[in-house]
Amino acid sequence: xxxxxxxxxxxxxxxxxxxxxxxxxxxxxxxxxxxxxxxxxxxxxxxxxxxxxxxxxxxxxxxxxxxxxxxxxxxxxxxxxxxxxxxxxxxxxxxxxxxxxxxxxxxxxxxxxxxxxxxxxxxxxxxxxxxxxxxxxxxxxxxxxxxxxxxxxxxxxxxxxxxxxxxxxxxxxxxxxxxxxxxxxxxxxxxxxxxxxxxxxxxxxxxxxxxxxxxxxxxxxxxxxxxxxxxxxxxxxxxxxxxxxxxxxxxxxxxxxxxxxxxxxxxxxxxxxxxxxxxxxxxxxxxxxxxxxxxxxxxxxxxxxxxxxxxxxxxxxxxxxxxxxxxxxxxxxxxxxxxxxxxxxxxxxxxxxxxxxxxxxxxxxxxxxxxxxxxxxxxxxxxxxxxxxxxxxxxxxxxxxx
Amino acid sequence: xxxxxxxxxxxxxxxxxxxxxxxxxxxxxxxxxxxxxxxxxxxxxxxxxxxxxxxxxxxxxxxxxxxxxxxxxxxxxxxxxxxxxxxxxxxxxxxxxxxxxxxxxxxxxxxxxxxxxxxxxxxxxxxxxxxxxxxxxxxxxxxxxxxxxxxxxxxxxxxxxxxxxxxxxxxxxxxxxxxxxxxxxxxxxxxxxxxxxxxxxxxxxxxxxxxxxxxxxxxxxxxxx
Numbered sequence: 001x002x003x004x005x006x007x008x009x010x011x012x013x014x015x016x017x018x019x020x021x022x023x024x025x026x027x028x029x030x031x032x033x034x035x036x037x038x039x040x041x042x043x044x045x046x047x048x049x050x051x052x053x054x055x056x057x058x059x060x061x062x063x064x065x066x067x068x069x070x071x072x073x074x075x076x077x078x079x080x081x082x083x084x085x086x087x088x089x090x091x092x093x094x095x096x097x098x099x100x101x102x103x104x105x106x107x108x109x110x111x112x113x114x115x116x117x118x119x120x121x122x123x124x125x126x127x128x129x130x131x132x133x134x135x136x137x138x139x140x141x142x143x144x145x146x147x148x149x150x151x152x153x154x155x156x157x158x159x160x161x162x163x164x165x166x167x168x169x170x171x172x173x174x175x176x177x178x179x180x181x182x183x184x185x186x187x188x189x190x191x192x193x194x195x196x197x198x199x200x201x202x203x204x205x206x207x208x209x210x211x212x213x214x215x216x217x218x219x220x221x222x223x224x225x226x227x228x229x230x231x232x233x234x235x236x237x238x239x240x241x242x243x244x245x246x247x248x249x250x251x252x253x254x255x256x257x258x259x260x261x262x263x264x265x266x267x268x269x270x271x272x273x274x275x276x277x278x279x280x281x282x283x284x285x286x287x288x289x290x291x292x293x294x295x296x297x298x299x300x301x302x303x304x305x306x307x308x309x310x311x312x313x314x315x316x317x318x319x320x321x322x323x324x325x326x327x328x329x330x331x332x333x334x335x336x337x338x339x340x341x342x343x344x345x346x347x348x349x350x351x352x353x354x355x356x357x358x359x360x361x362x363x364x365x366x367x368x369x370x371x372x373x374x375x376x377x378x379x380x381x382x383x384x385x386x387x388x389x390x391x392x393x394x395x396x397x398x399x400x401x402x
Numbered sequence: 403x404x405x406x407x408x409x410x411x412x413x414x415x416x417x418x419x420x421x422x423x424x425x426x427x428x429x430x431x432x433x434x435x436x437x438x439x440x441x442x443x444x445x446x447x448x449x450x451x452x453x454x455x456x457x458x459x460x461x462x463x464x465x466x467x468x469x470x471x472x473x474x475x476x477x478x479x480x481x482x483x484x485x486x487x488x489x490x491x492x493x494x495x496x497x498x499x500x501x502x503x504x505x506x507x508x509x510x511x512x513x514x515x516x517x518x519x520x521x522x523x524x525x526x527x528x529x530x531x532x533x534x535x536x537x538x539x540x541x542x543x544x545x546x547x548x549x550x551x552x553x554x555x556x557x558x559x560x561x562x563x564x565x566x567x568x569x570x571x572x573x574x575x576x577x578x579x580x581x582x583x584x585x586x587x588x589x590x591x592x593x594x595x596x597x598x599x600x601x602x603x604x605x606x607x608x609x610x611x612x613x614x615x616x617x618x619x620x621x622x623x624x625x626x627x
Contacts, residue, residue, distance in 0.1 A: 008511040015499050314495050317456060318557070319484020319512040322476050395456040399495065 006331075013332040016304070024336065027300045030293025031340025031378065032347065035371045038286030039348035039363060042370070045282050047361030049275040054360070055202055056264055056271070062233040063139070064242050064263050066091065066099070066250065089258040090225035095250065099229060102245045107135035107232030112216050112225075116186040118168060118209055120179075125171035127207040129186060131216035131226075137163075139232040140205075145169075147180035147195030155212035162191040166199040167206035184209065187220050239263050283370075290374060293340065294382040301333050301386035305393075312390050313398030326384075326391035333383025334376055341375025403597065404430040404453060404565070409462035409472075411448055422448035424620035426462070430599065432564075435591040437600040437608035438615045445620035447569060450601045454487050454567045455479045481514045488558025488596075490587075492570035494550040496542035502553050503529070503538040509560045521560070528556040532586065548579035555586055565597045566590060572607055584610055 017024040068088030091110065100108045112131030117124060136142070137149045150161045162184060169176035172184060179193045191211060199206055217224050233242050246261045305312070312325055320328075345368065355361040411423040422445040430436055430453075440446035451457040452464060455471060458479075464472045471482065489495075496505045503525055510521040529535040532552040537545050542553065551571060558566055568587055572580030584600075584607065591598040600611055608614050616623045 008508075019499060310495070311497050314497060315508065315512070316480070317454070317483065317489045317495070318509040319480050319514075319561070321480040321512075324480075324512060396451045399456070399491070 009328045009331045010335065012328065013335050016308075016332065017336070023300060027296055028336055028340035028343065030296040031290065031337050031375055032293075032344040034286065034290030034293040035341045035344030035375055036347045037289055038283055038374070039345055039367050039371050040351055041282035041286050042279055042367045043348065043352045043361040043363050044355075044359075045275060045279040046364065047355070047359050048278075049271060050360040050362060052271055053268060056267055062236050062239055062263075064105075064231040064233060064239060064246065064261060065267075066095075066229040066231065066246055067260050067262065068227070068258065069260060088260075089250070089254045090223065091227075091229050091259075092225055095253070096226070096229060098249045099231060099246055102231070102242055102249070104233060104235075104238040105231045105242050105246075106234045107139040107230070109133055109136045109139055109230040109232070110213050110226040111228040111230055112213055112221050113227045114220070116209075118172065118184055118186045120172040120182060120184045122174055123172045125168055125207065127165075127168050127171075127209065128204055129216075129220065130204075130208050130210045131213035131221060132210055133213055135232065136210065136230070139230060142200070143198045145196045145198040146177040147193070149195050150210075150212055155214050158214045158217070159212055160189065160191045160215060161194045162209045162211045163195045163197060164193055164210075165197050165206040165208045168209060169193075169196045189218070189220070287374075290378060294337070294378040297333055297337055297379065298382040298386060300336075301329065301383055302389070304332070305329060305386050305390040308390075309393060309398050309401040312393050313395055313401060316393075316395035317399055322391040325393075326387045329387035329390045330380065330383045333387065334379030337375045337379030337383070338372070341371050344375075345371040403432040403434075403467055404428075405463075405465040405468075406452075407463040407465070409452060409459045409464060411452060411457065411459050413448075421445075421620045423452060423459070426620075426622050428615060428622055430597060433591065433595045433597055434613065435588065435598050435611050436613045436615060437602055437611040438617060439602060439605065439608040440617035441603050444603075444617045446601050446603070446617045448620075449617060450567050450569055450599070453565070453599065454489060455483050480512070484509060484512050484514060485561055486564045488561070488563040488566045490551070490554050490558050490566060490568040490571050492573035494542070494547070494554045494574070496550055496553055496557075498541060498543050501539050501541055502534065502545070505542065505553060506557050506560055509557065513561065517561075519562075524560060525556070528559055532556050546579075547575050548582065551575060551579075551583050552586070555583070555590075559590070559594075559596075562594075563596065565599065567599050567601070569601045570603070571600065572602075572604070580607075 068090065093110070096108055096110045099105060109132050114129050116127065116129045118127045118129070133155050134150060134152050142149070145166055149163055150159060154161050164172070164179060164184070166176055169179045173179045173182065176196050179196050182193050183190050184193055185191070186209065191209065197205065213226070231242055231246060233239050243261050243263060250259050250261070315325060349363055352361045352363050406426045406428045409423055409426040410421070413420045413422055426449065438446045438449055448457070452459055459472050462472070463470055466482065466486070471479065497508070500508070506525040506528065507521055510517060526535065529538050532555065534549050534552050534556070537549055542550055566587065571583050571587065575583060587598050587600065588610065590596045600607065602608050616625060
């Protein structure tokens with residue numbers, strides 16, 4: 001169709017929308033809500049992914065984790081439970097000292113992990129107890145909010161010292177900064193707080209009491225096993241080498257299915273896969289409202305065709321072809337749907353901007369394209385049947401229609 | 403110019419088949435001023451729609467300038483309607499959501515080729531010619547019936563058609579206004595050498611044309627009874 005004709009078609013559509021403002025608004029509303037929910041769900045999905053990514057990245061860039069079980073998924077992601085719960089290897093001090101022989105592994109940190117009710121004279125909280133060595137503080141680039149960290153000699157001497165996360169400190173003491181020197185209790189033992197960790201935004205670390213791993217060897221961890229071993233690698237280029245060496249060392253003792261050596265990027269790519277699925281499901285749910293919106297458009301377009309039968313007849317009489325009538329009604333449903341899509345997108349953008357104050361939701365280019373593409377497609381798909389009816393109206397019946 | 407050869411057209415009204423045009427054979431020459439006269443239900447409108455290519459015959463041939471148009475597809479028929487035929491209806495058939503000027507421009511939106519005139523300029527000229535230029539930005543339902551019919555005539559002339567088909571053009575107008583409209587149609591035939599075909603059931607209207615074609619029960623007859 002010529003430019004002149006396209007303009008006429010659009011103008012005709014807009015004139016009709018103006019004449020039926022409420023109807024146009026209500027018809028588009030379905031698409032507004034549909035696109036709004038799809039875009040928002042994607043944005044929140046992306047936000048969740050961003051959030052978890054930040055969490056993992058806070059672990060340090062060149063982190064290699066030795067974990068039990070095979071595969072990140074099978075072994076349990078994060079501090080899922082006590083060592084061995086998911087099957088596979090239970091690491092011990094011998095493994096730690098073997099791994100320390102890897103020259104490019106700057107830090108080697110055994111990780112014992114359990115949950116416990118942690119109490120002080122001022123309060124209590126159900127938190128986590130982590131048995132680690134002093135390298136964890138450097139490996140994770142931690143800073144003390146108050147006090148200091150425990151040292152190598154504290155680990156060797158099985159000192160009853162604890163470094164507590166800020167959230168834990170806030171729950172146990174009125175002023176977390178004054179926690180240093182005070183006593184906390186868990187698992188029937190008393191520990192002296194030597195330092196408070198600055199808040200990391202990491203749910204586990206912020207709620208944890210970190211104690212020297214050897215201290216757990218009493219009645220907390222009688223098996224003297226670890227849930228995981230973290231290796232801190234100096235340079236990114238050494239990550240692969242460290243992984244391979246760690247595997248070689250551990251294979252001497254364990255079956256290959258019993259442990260897994262993963263680096264952070266692998267965890268991130270697994271996260272990507274998980275979120276691709278989650279996003280797919282969210283989009284599918286949101287699409288239901290789009291479908292309903294599309295049916296609404298179709299319904300109104302059929303009504304419009306009937307209402308404007310005479311107009312179709314007049315246009316046919318002055319020379320409009322079936323295709324031109326089809327194009328006109330199709331353009332109207334596409335404009336209607338696209339308009340709804342853009343409004344939905346704008347509303348979602350506003351919500352996302354507000355949400356970003358506290359959650360890293362995100363509207364990416366793909367969701368903008370998706371919003372525009374989907375609303376255009378709905379306009380075409382649900383508009384084509386009514387438009388075909390208009391185009392196929394016999395001209396003389398149309399022109400006589402009252 | 404327009405030739406019908408044994409043209410038949412039937413409609414179904416529910417189960418019942420109605421023979422609207424029965425074995426019609428006729429010739430309307432170029433620049434003719436002619437009327438088709440028949441009572442209500444005689445098939446005169448059906449005949450007009452066939453002449454105007456808004457409908458196709460069931461059988462028989464329709465020739466336009468010697469070319470058989472009864473077998474053309476929708477695109478080709480629409481092109482001929484757009485370029486060569488102008489319709490004027492009893493009920494004016496203007497689109498009420500568009501202004502007078504916009505209504506005039508509609509046929510130009512469906513022009514299939516390049517137009518040898520400026521649409522706006524021509525619309526303005528026609529509006530002035532028919533004394534409705536001052537009403538160009540009015541919506542059709544805000545002007546009188548006579549004015550609406552002038553707009554309809556102006557619209558039918560936009561694409562410089564060879565044929566004007568007027569279906570009961572005075573039917574919704576008082577006698578005086580009706581006469582004015584007939585004067586205009588007559589002048590088109592004289593001034594522009596346009597073939598003007600008036601379809602009517604009123605003998606006085608038909609009497610103003612140079613030739614009358616009588617139709618009764620779908621059949622073209624020699625004499626109006």
